[in-house]
């Protein structure tokens with residue numbers, strides 16, 4: 156039997172929401188360790204991961220656990236696995252900029268089969284189940300039906316942790332900026348994907364994201380009628396890092412052309 160059928164979605168949502176109370180611990184958010192350039196972890200990240208991992212392991216002992224703040228080299232993608240980012244948008248958390256979230260995906264048979272993204276500051280819970288549609292706080296959501304690039308709002312990633320890519324990244328950003336209504340920089344890949352799903356943004360792109368940054372969001376966008384690929388239009392997988400282009404689908408081909416100019 157598929158593990159998906161054994162999962163109690165309401166209980167997962169309540170586990171995520173109760174762990175998100177840890178986001179409000181300002182002292183823990185200010186206790187920062189630097190993992191690499193512009194790559195931070197706080198006590199909040201560690202505490203949220205520990206709490207969620209413990210509760211998922213107790214309830215679903217047969218499902219593996221992959222999380223940003225642990226070694227994941229033993230994960231076997233032929234078997235079911237939770238993929239967690241305990242805080243996506245850690246830099247925002249450190250700066251009290253309230254655009255960050257918990258992102259959790261369930262990956263089974265080499266597909267994301269469920270995705271949850273929760274922003275505790277806005278009390279917004281994005282959820283999708285494979286072939287079951289996408290929802291924001293229980294209400295169905297859909298991508299924006301805009302096919303005219305000049306009328307589109309596009310969120311860009313800057314890959315702040317790899318400055319050696321800055322020329323390439325800002326060349327892409329300038330080319331996109333010159334074709335669209337305007338650009339935004341939010342700083343949480345998971346939220347940027349969720350915002351495409353509910354029609355606030357028309358597209359988002361960022362190079363070299365980690366599996367936990369996009370696993371839940373890639374399903375939520377797809378279930379809301381959008382598309383997620385790499386910069387060449389190839390399908391993506393959360394089994395390894397990927398360049399990510401997500402869109403409302405209608406502008407996807409044109410976005411690929413602009414990104415490769």
Ligand code: 2AM
Pocket residue numbers: 191193194195223240242243244245246312313314315316342343344345361363364365368
């Ligand atoms: P994080 O906040 O969980 O670290 C910002 O550009 C986006 O990139 C965020 O979603 C951020 O996730 C992610 N990010 C931060 N450091 C990264 C790294 N070293 N590799 C890939 N993605 C990273």
Ligand code: CA
Pocket residue numbers: 200223240241242243244245
């Ligand atoms: Ca994180």
